[in-house]
Amino acid sequence: MHDKPAVTQQPIHDIIARRWSPRAYDVNRPVSRGQLVSLLEAARWAPSCYGDEPWRFIVWDRNHDAAAFQRAFDCLGEFNQRWVKNAPVLMLVLASEHFRKGAPNRWGMFDAGAAAENVYLQAVALGLAAHPMGGFDAEEVKRAFNVPDGYTPMAMIAVGHQADAAVLDGDLHDSEIALRQxxxxxxxxxxxxxxxxxxxxxx
Amino acid sequence: MHDKPAVTQQPIHDIIARRWSPRAYDVNRPVSRGQLVSLLEAARWAPSCYGDEPWRFIVWDRNHDAAAFQRAFDCLGEFNQRWVKNAPVLMLVLASEHFRKGAPNRWGMFDAGAAAENVYLQAVALGLAAHPMGGFDAEEVKRAFNVPDGYTPMAMIAVGHQADAAVLDGDLHDSEIALRQxxxxxxxxxxxxxxxxxxxxxx
Structure with a gap:
């Protein structure tokens, strides 16, 4: 397992300093149900404009429903599929385009980003790792999982137990051991x- | 000082559980330079799409430059001015609308939200509190602080040492001691x- 703590001019909290986006995961170590719910609870308690909670999450666990996981996996770009094949859990985070009362919500994506950050940090706190991706087909994911109009898919997030960089090949391996900057x-x-x-x- | 830890069905990390958005601040306790830099370093190490770091922050410390702080304060809505008058530090977080190479960045606000969440959590870790606000004049803040085109002001953030709810009056006091939900x-x-x-x- 490769650690890349942030280099800072003043100390920052351990789970913020140790959070990064690895691509090496252990396909044989599931994320437990308790861990999964902890990750979502962390997101749930993020702040939002007017307390509107404009984020939505859909999760897929390959050890729970392999077929649904595969359908989510199929929405990823080819580059991401090369390493997500070893991650046990995928999540999609979406942002509501409107407040629940109907007016446009210009903070939907901003608040969804705050909720997602809590997921990444809670993963570190649990001894897991999480990696957000923009490289997926947003239209396909909406079709495949019945997402209604008014919600924008922002990121797919791979979650799992980190593995040694040696599980990755070529350019993936090189980026895994490169310095964070x-x-x-x-x-x-x-x-x-x-x-x-x-x-x-x-x- | 009022604590409102999150009520969850599985444990979440302490700094995530204890983060909330108080309005009672101690105007006599400054945020130190070291604390301020820690807050920004936490934001700096957030993840972003293609590593573009689309967030920008502007900070104002009333104990460093009272006139600049006042100009930032003047951009807030009246409701927020009633309590921000006791906060020693204000920040503005903005999102870039484009990647540095020029293409539109649909993740700018999402990534700025992740960076802002790190600020709120780092504040908790330092024994401070932070409160994001959507209630400010975004056009006025752009004019007043020379923000160029292509950057969207997302939130003003008040930061300081929390004070007892008794420093607040009326509806502000009631909301300070209400349960978080x-x-x-x-x-x-x-x-x-x-x-x-x-x-x-x-x-």
Whole structure:
């Protein structure tokens, strides 16, 4: 198993620092029912605009319903299928386009992202790993699983017990052991006004 | 100080369970520079589609630049101003509408939501609290802080040390001590296909 803790200028909480998106999973270690419900409960308690809870999740567990899992797997892009074949659980997170009272909700995707982050972090807390993917056919997933109009599929999420990078081949293996990187703090984080980099020390 | 841990059917990690959005802050306790950088580092290490890091943050600390803080405060709705007047720090989180290479990024808001969730959770880990708000004038904030086209303001976030609910009056006080609630798990979380509620136990 490969660890890649975040390199930061001030400490951050352990489950945030240790969260990353591995592709090496152990196909022989299921996610337990209790773990699955913990992941969803973490999402459930995310904050949302007006408390509208605009996220929806659909989960598939290959050890529970192999046929349904396969139908979800078939919606993934070819690159993702190469490694998701070893993940025991898939999830789809969707964002509601409207508040429950009917008006357009411009925070649906933002709030769904907060709920999804809780899933990734709760996975770390449970000794699991989670990997969100944009590479799937959103129209096909809506058709295959009867998603009504008004909900936008945002990400498929693979979940499982991490395995050694050796289970992956070629470019997948190389990316699994590559360093994690982020742009310098001051490039995306400003102080006072747009474009003025926040600096880590001093005021 | 009022605690409202999440009520769940399986345990979730402490910082996820204890995160909520209080409105009672201690105006006399600043957020330290180190704490501020920790909050931003937590956001910086969130996952994003193609690693594009589409989030941007602008921060204002009333104990560093009172005039800039006031200009950010002036962009809030009246209801929020009633309690944010005691918060020492404000942040704005924005989502890029395009990937850095130019194509539209349909995950910008989703990824910004993940980064923001890390801020709220890191606040809990530091003994602080954070409260995201949709109630602000997005056009005014863009004008006031020179935000270029192509970035959507998603939420203003108040951050500080929590205070006793007694610092709040009337309806603000009542909501501060009210129970936190979420819809039942099976209402937003499905298994196998849309609309089939996930159930907490059994397979």
């Amino acid at each position: 982020r742009r310098p703090l001051g490039e995306n984080f400003f102080e006072g006004e747009w474009g003025r980099p926040v600096v880590p020390s001093g005021l | 979420r819809r039942p798990l099976g209402e937003n979380f499905f298994e196998g296909e849309w609309g089939r509620p996930v159930v907490p136990s059994g397979l």
